[in-house]
Amino acid sequence: MELEDLVRLRRARDRMDRDYAQPLDVPALAAGALMSPGHFSRSFRAAFGETPYSHLMTRRIERAKALLRRGDLSVTEVCFAVGCTSLGSFSSRFTELVGESPSAYRARRHDAAAAIPACIVKVHTRPVRNGEAQLSPSS
Template sequence: MLSDLVRLRRARDLMDRDYAEPLDVPALARAAHMSPGHFSRSFRAAFGETPYSYLMTRRIERAKALLRRGDLSVTEVCFAVGCTSLGSFSSRFTELVGMSPSAYRARPHEQGAPIPACVAKIFTRPVRNAEPAADAQAVRRGEEPVRNGEAKPSARP
């Protein structure tokens, strides 16, 4: 329903804007004027991931930017982006980025300096699962998405 989508976008905008604040599903559901259960189900159906997953992706994106600056410790970055547990932050960062926050901070980042932040954000967004990107590339080439390791030509002209 269109009105639900508008309310879900309001909650998503809240996460984008206030990612460093202590946000939880009941608070986000209140912002969307929905029950927590309905909000979680609707959010996942509309955006393809849970509200918590979306929020953590925003936090990791911001953490990557702070770590590239190099003037904050990993612990300071963890708390600056709204995480309350260094262990959970490090685990999620490693899961999404492919390396620990310390390793990410230590690697050189000068090559991306001339790229505008809005463009860099698109290409450095943490991706939980590479399959959707591979599926999108297959569709652009006119093939069916990869299933069981085989690409099949599309029946489309």
């Protein structure tokens, strides 16, 4: 892969990280990277190990977890605040990545994480798709 392509892909990923709550789609991101949508998706996956959609949804679920921990917004409000347009799709994806529904996550106590710096909490609570192998030292 060309260095210029990697730079454009990184910019697209940075845009997803920054503007996760905006309506973003592959054709718009691909146009910004000066690539066709198909080439953009294949190149993004090759460079970062996940599809653009998966990356964006992981970022949205990360932010949703933070908003749900605060407890002052409903699940529906959080869904729309992070840029999702379907409560059903949001709840399904959240459950897939986190292992519990948004309502269950919101309802349980999160006091233990309150004393931990946000940057550390973010690393340890990052959603992981089911099926991703977590290698143990014996693997």
